[in-house]
Amino acid sequence: MLRKVFLAATLALVACGKPAAVQTPDLDSPYPAQQGGTLVDAMSGEPSGLIAMLAGESAASAIASNIFNSLLKYDKNLELEGELATSWEVSKDQKTISFHLKPDMKWADGKPLTSADVLFTWKLVTDEKTRTPYGADYKLVQKAEAPDPLTFRVTYAQPYAPALDSWAGLHILPRHLLEGQDINTTAFARHPVGSHYYQLDEWKNGERIALKRNPNATQGQARIDRLVSRFIPDAAAQFLELMADNIDSMNLSPIQYARIFPARPELTQKIAQYKELGNAYTYLGFNLKHKPWNDKRVRLAINYAIDKQELIDGVLLGLGEPIASPYKPGTRWSNPDLKPYAYDPAKAKQLLKEAGFEDHDGDGILDRDGKPLSFEILTNQNPQRVMSAVLIQRRLKDIGIDVKIRQLEWASFIGRYIKTGDFDVVVLGWSLGLEPDQFNIWHSSQQDPGKFNFIGYNNPTVDKLLEQGRLELNPDKRMKIYHQFAQQLYDDSPIVYLYAGYGLPAIHKRVKGIDNPAPPAGIGHNSYEWYIPEPLRRTEISDK
Amino acid sequence: MMRYLAKRLFWMVPLLVGISLISFLIMHLAPGDITTTEAGFNPKASEESRQKLRKLYHLDEPLIVQYGLWLKRMAILDFGESFASHQRPVLWEKKDEKGEVTKGLIQEALPVTLLINVVSLILTLIISIPLGILAAKYRNLWQDRSITVLIFVGFSIPGFWLSLLLMYWLGVVYNVFPISGMHSINYQYLTAPHKIYDTTHHLFLPIIIPSLTGLAGFTLFVKNGMLDVLHQDYITTARAKGLPENIVLGRHALRNALLPLITIIGLSIPGLIGGSVISETIFSIPGMGKLFYDAVLMRDFPVIMGILTIGAALTLIGNLLADIAYAWADPRVRRGVGQ
Numbered sequence: 086m087l088r089k090v091f092l093a094a095t096l097a098l099v100a101c102g103k104p105a106a107v108q109t110p111d112l113d114s115p116y117p118a119q120q121g122g123t124l125v126d127a128m129s130g131e132p133s134g135l136i137a138m139l140a141g142e143s144a145a146s147a148i149a150s151n152i153f154n155s156l157l158k159y160d161k162n163l164e165l166e167g168e169l170a171t172s173w174e175v176s177k178d179q180k181t182i183s184f185h186l187k188p189d190m191k192w193a194d195g196k197p198l199t200s201a202d203v204l205f206t207w208k209l210v211t212d213e214k215t216r217t218p219y220g221a222d223y224k225l226v227q228k229a230e231a232p233d234p235l236t237f238r239v240t241y242a243q244p245y246a247p248a249l250d251s252w253a254g255l256h257i258l259p260r261h262l263l264e265g266q267d268i269n270t271t272a273f274a275r276h277p278v279g280s281h282y283y284q285l286d287e288w289k290n291g292e293r294i295a296l297k298r299n300p301n302a303t304q305g306q307a308r309i310d311r312l313v314s315r316f317i318p319d320a321a322a323q324f325l326e327l328m329a330d331n332i333d334s335m336n337l338s339p340i341q342y343a344r345i346f347p348a349r350p351e352l353t354q355k356i357a358q359y360k361e362l363g364n365a366y367t368y369l370g371f372n373l374k375h376k377p378w379n380d381k382r383v384r385l386a387i388n389y390a391i392d393k394q395e396l397i398d399g400v401l402l403g404l405g406e407p408i409a410s411p412y413k414p415g416t417r418w419s420n421p422d423l424k425p426y427a428y429d430p431a432k433a434k435q436l437l438k439e440a441g442f443e444d445h446d447g448d449g450i451l452d453r454d455g456k457p458l459s460f461e462i463l464t465n466q467n468p469q470r471v472m473s474a475v476l477i478q479r480r481l482k483d484i485g486i487d488v489k490i491r492q493l494e495w496a497s498f499i500g501r502y503i504k505t506g507d508f509d510v511v512v513l514g515w516s517l518g519l520e521p522d523q524f525n526i527w528h529s530s531q532q533d534p535g536k537f538n539f540i541g542y543n544n545p546t547v548d549k550l551l552e553q554g555r556l557e558l559n560p561d562k563r564m565k566i567y568h569q570f571a572q573q574l575y576d577d578s579p580i581v582y583l584y585a586g587y588g589l590p591a592i593h594k595r596v597k598g599i600d601n602p603a604p605p606a607g608i609g610h611n612s613y614e615w616y617i618p619e620p621l622r623r624t625e626i627s628d629k
Numbered sequence: 630m631m632r633y634l635a636k637r638l639f640w641m642v643p644l645l646v647g648i649s650l651i652s653f654l655i656m657h658l659a660p661g662d663i664t665t666t667e668a669g670f671n672p673k674a675s676e677e678s679r680q681k682l683r684k685l686y687h688l689d690e691p692l693i694v695q696y697g698l699w700l701k702r703m704a705i706l707d708f709g710e711s712f713a714s715h716q717r718p719v720l721w722e723k724k725d726e727k728g729e730v731t732k733g734l735i736q737e738a739l740p741v742t743l744l745i746n747v748v749s750l751i752l753t754l755i756i757s758i759p760l761g762i763l764a765a766k767y768r769n770l771w772q773d774r775s776i777t778v779l780i781f782v783g784f785s786i787p788g789f790w791l792s793l794l795l796m797y798w799l800g801v802v803y804n805v806f807p808i809s810g811m812h813s814i815n816y817q818y819l820t821a822p823h824k825i826y827d828t829t830h831h832l833f834l835p836i837i838i839p840s841l842t843g844l845a846g847f848t849l850f851v852k853n854g855m856l857d858v859l860h861q862d863y864i865t866t867a868r869a870k871g872l873p874e875n876i877v878l879g880r881h882a883l884r885n886a887l888l889p890l891i892t893i894i895g896l897s898i899p900g901l902i903g904g905s906v907i908s909e910t911i912f913s914i915p916g917m918g919k920l921f922y923d924a925v926l927m928r929d930f931p932v933i934m935g936i937l938t939i940g941a942a943l944t945l946i947g948n949l950l951a952d953i954a955y956a957w958a959d960p961r962v963r964r965g966v967g968q
Contacts, residue, residue, distance in 0.1 A: 125814060133715040140715075216685060218664075218678040270716050272729035287817055290737055291915020292810055313814050317913045321793055322809045329801045329808055496928050500661030535676040 110620045112355055112594040122617030123311040124596060126334040127323040131291060131316045134274030137256050138210050138217040148294055148314060152279035153256035154303055156184050156203065156237070157249060159519055161604040161611070163416055165249055169198070169257060169280070169303060170237075179244035179558050184252070186235045191301040192259050193284040198303065200231035205260035207239075209268055216269045222251035244556045246563060250520035282307040282613050292316060307613035308598070328352065330623075333596060337589040343402040346591075356591050361603035362415070363588045365516040366408055367470060369462070369477065369581040372508055374541040377458070382440040384578045388426045390433035390484050391477055397584050400472045405586040410571035411515065411523060414585065415605055417560070418521040420568040423575050425582065430484050437484070444485055451485040459487035464512040465498045473583055474512050504534045506541070512583070521567045524551045527574070542579045595621035634953075641945050645938065649703070652937040653696050662688050662928045663712040686712055699934060708735075708938075709931040711924075719935035734920060735935060741811070742904035742916035745836055750897065752840040753847055758887075760844070761851025762878060765859065776848065784845035789907050792838050796911075799834070807831045809913040835912045839905070850893060854886035861885075888959055895951020899944040 132145035135152060158168040167173065170184040190198040207229045210220050225248075228240040241248060259278055263271065277285055280303045283296035296312040315332060317323045324341060326332045337346075337358070346352055369391070371378035378384060393407045406414055409423035437443075442451040442458050451458040462477065464470040471492050478488040493502070502508045515526065525531050528551050531538040550570040557563045574580075590608060592599060598615045599608050663686065664679040683689050687698060702709055708719035711734060721733040760780070764773045800808035807813070811831050812824075819827060858864065859882055867877045904918030917936065924932035 123814075133713040213681070216682055218682065220678055270710075272731065274715060275731075276729075289812070289816075290732070291919075292812060292913075293814060295814070315810060315814070315913070316915075317809055318910045318919070319809075319913065322796065322911055322913060325793075325796050325801055325808045329804060331808060494926070496661030496926065497659060533676065535679065 112621065116597055116618035116621070118308060118598065118614075118616045119618050120306075120308050120616070121310050121619065122622045123313060124309050124334070124615070124617065125313045125315060125332045127317045127326060127332045128314050129316075129318050129320070129323070132294070135277045135285070136258065136268070136271075136274045138215070138219055139269065139274065148296070149256060149277070149279075150281070151283045151296055151312065152277050152281050152285065152299075153258070154280045155253050155255055155257060156186075157253040159253060159606055159610075161600075161606045163519055163605045165253060168253075169203075173249075175558050179556070180242070181238060181240045182248060182252075184237045186237065187303065188235060190280065190303045192261075192280050193278050193299045193301050194259075194262075195301060196259065196261050197234075198257075198259070198280050199234035200237040201234065202260045203237045203257050204229055204231040205264065206255060206258045209258065209263070210255060212268075214267075214269070219254075222247060223255070244558060246555050246558050247520045247522040249558070250518065250522075254518065283312060286311065304613070308616040327356065327591065327593075330355075330593070333593040335591055337591045339400075339402040339404045339586075339589065342404060342589045342591075355594055357594050357599070357601070359590045359592065359599070359601060359603055359608050360404065360587045361590070361607040362406065362413060362585060362605075363516075363607075364413055364519065365514055366411070366585040367473060367512065367514040367583045369583060370511045370513060370540045371579065372506065372510070372540060373543070373579060374506065375509055377440065377442075377453070378509070380440050381577060382436045383442070384581075385426075386433040386436035386440070386484075387481065387486075388433075388578050388581045389429045389436065390486075391480055391581055391583070392428040393425055393583060394428070395480070396473050396476055399476055400469050401584060401586050404589060405584040408582045408585045409575060411517070411526075411574065411582075412521065412567070412571065413605070416519075417564050418567045418571075420571040420575075422568075423571060426578075430480075434484050449485060450487045457487060458485070459489075460509040461489045461491055462510045462512055463491050463493060463498065463502055463508050465495045466492050467514075469586070470512045470514070477512075503539050506534070506539060521563065522551070522555055523570075524555060527551060527570075540579060542577075544573060544577060547573050547577075634949075637949055637952075641942075641949075644945065645941055646700070648941040649700070649934065649938055650696065652941075653699065653934060654692070656930060656933055657692055657695075659928070662686075663930070664688070699931075703938070708733075708935040711932050712929045713927060713932075719931050720939070734932060735917070735939060738904075738915060738917045738920045739902060739939075741914060742909075742918065743901060745832060745914070745916065746839075746901040746904070748832075749836045749839045749843070750894075750901065752836065753843045756840070757844050757847035758851050760848045762855055762883065764848065764852040765855035766878060768856065773852075780845040780848050783841045786842060788838055788842050788905075789911055791842070792834065792908065792911050795834055795838070806834055809911070811914055835908060835914060839908065847890075847893070850890065851886065854889055855882055858882045858886045888955070891954050891958060892951055895947055895954070898947030898951075899940060902940060902943055 128144050128147070130142055130144045132140055132142060132148055134140045135145060135149045137146045137149045137153070140146075140149075154169045156168060156170045157165050157173070160166045167187075169186055169190065171187050173182055173184045175182050184200075184203070186198075186200055186203075192198050207223060207226065209215055210217060210223045211226070225241055225245050226239045227242050228238075230238050232238065239248070257280070258273075259280075262278055263273055266273070275288060279299070280301070282299060282302050282304065284299040286295040286297040288294050293313055293315045295314075298307055298310050300306075315326075317326060317332075320338065323332070323335045324337075324345075327335050342358060342360075346356075346358060369387070371384055371387075373379055397403060397405045397407065407425040408414055408419075409425045410418075410420050412419040437451060437458070441453040443453075444451050445455075446452060448457075462474045464474050471490070474490045474492075478490060481488050503511070517523070525537045527538060527542055527544075527547055529538070529543040529545075529548050532541055532543075547570060550566055550573065554563055554566040554570065557566060588607065592608075595617050596615050597618060598611070600611060601608070604610060662683065664682050680689075687695055690698075699709070708721075710716045710718055717731055718733040718736075720735050722730050722736060723733075724730050760776050764776045767773045795806075796808045799806040807830060811828060813819070813827050813831075816824065816827060855878075864877060864882055867881050868874075872881075902917060904916040904921075906918040906922040908914075909916045909919040910922075920932065921936050923929075924936070
């Protein structure tokens, strides 16, 4: 008897654990836009908190940007437009910016959102006690004021062009909840109240964060009711979850995108693949303070000797683009006249010969003054960078350069080698914002330990252009400055641009309303318009 | 006995301080600190701001001063807060002025890891003891041979590979087990019995896989222990006086054969709290292994030190408990201790 009861109980449990067998509705036919549903995605890391100015990791800003607004934002073509602000003006002397806020905005808890909150956020981010690494841009503001609830005005000592971008990157926080609290330890970081499309519903440590629609959102209502981000650190596990329909979206690796998907029709049937150019590129950087990298001919020779298309085909399986300037191709800052250096080993040998490198002793390796041309490429444990280094090693061997490769754990790499300048050549990447100012990376004043011009680039023309670019707020005039800057870098070749890889999101076809192909801002730019038609939703138990 | 205990406990203190000092020094041998890892390569993060952070965390002080600061807090059992921007307490929950409770990192991760490892260990014992007895009883017969082959197959299969394979078969193809995580996403809306079922269902694979791969050691241990005992004179006596084989094996042989197992279990206590980075990463389980690994990559010194200290303390206590249990189970040892 007891055994029978147990058996029945087990069966009952098993039965309710399994999803009911439903007929799969047609995923490809058109559906009208509809409110509701849950979108589940996967993240490899967990945010440490949801105040983006304190939390450094990308997971935090990804989730926080669904909860908080900034004054400005980038539209689908990466031009600035108002978010909390309806409009903004720059004064004649280009030193003062006035933002006009939208009227009648509310926080998720119903309290009014005004310029006082903006002023409060500015005070927070510039406060010495705030543990943020991102205060520098805002400290340049000499005077910030909120003359009336709908106006916020900042005055800089001198015109500062990156200012506008900085106001698109600062999440405005509610004064009424944070005033008088220690921002570094406040529980608000784990119980945020914002003004954007979503608000926090549940945060299960180590497992997931669930957001629900914010009825008081300042930008209108999103169509999807709930966003759940599951923390799944292992990429293979994420992929299995995607196959089993337990998550709706993840970022694919090139292998998953170009090899596994095409081989599995059951995946392509239900999951759509997208491709968007990210804001990052991978490069080979020289330590310009060391010989022979101070010789432009040697740098150019290496640039000619590396086959970038081979890297893109081999490492990214074709899912990337060669670049010729440090800006995303297709945006206004990227100089369209520059073309990537071609693969030309003969020219590389020629240039090396001019620089004095020849195989004098006949050992197959070029040498100068009895010293062979041999160096070590350092990189971190990023498989794509390591594979790139291996392909480069082989191409350079073809022209008689001996290359060794060393891969290091990230913190050791930065702490032990980059900060001390103890390296010859590195393979690294820059992941940049949308602001064209790259003063911190290329200006000759930024070479101290811990600063970002660690390759030691020093070009007075570039310095001048970077300084001009910071002072010019007119986008068209600015564009010309950065085109000239990119031209200088191109001629000097202080680094070899290797490639800019695509981001490869895969999203279940139940999610509709996604722009394909992706506009410059990527597919996420209109995620509030995405919707999941009712017949296609998962069977969900909701709180309603 | 009490004096012995007191002595052992007393000696644990300098031992722990020594362990913590060595851990502290080794940890600081690795280049980089939290400011290199958190916003280290973001051009928007200025070096001045990072210096400011370093100062706030006392990372600009000499090592010995930093260790002193840490030891001072440890004296009142204050493990401090994580360097990560959430600044959560390392060990135990804290209440702020508004009554909001922030849970400690170890407080949350340890029960998860303990649950998985203890259940897994019990499962291993439940399977391996009978297997070991069988293998000893039918030594060199086909039963023994097939058991040996089976446990060695289990031993040789890499755990992560088996995990991925089972996740694919049972999770994707047959869809009978969840693939990763500890709870379903609608967990908060489930009723209590469903919640228990849901967690059990999720933890099935993470528990069963280390049990399978861990079988070999314990089975062989039991088998060899049994074989040793079966050669003893008192077993021959038992058989000679006509006891049934079951009683010979079960009552006389097994008890003595299991004695060394106590030591082995004592030795596995550090493993119980350590957790496995690989298995926790694959199954997305927020346990101790992942916590420690991430802390090391982040150079989150208070968390690293907290876990190492707790680990060291529990290991020492585990060893002590194993010794006590052994003395309790084996009169020969007990008398040896008394002298």
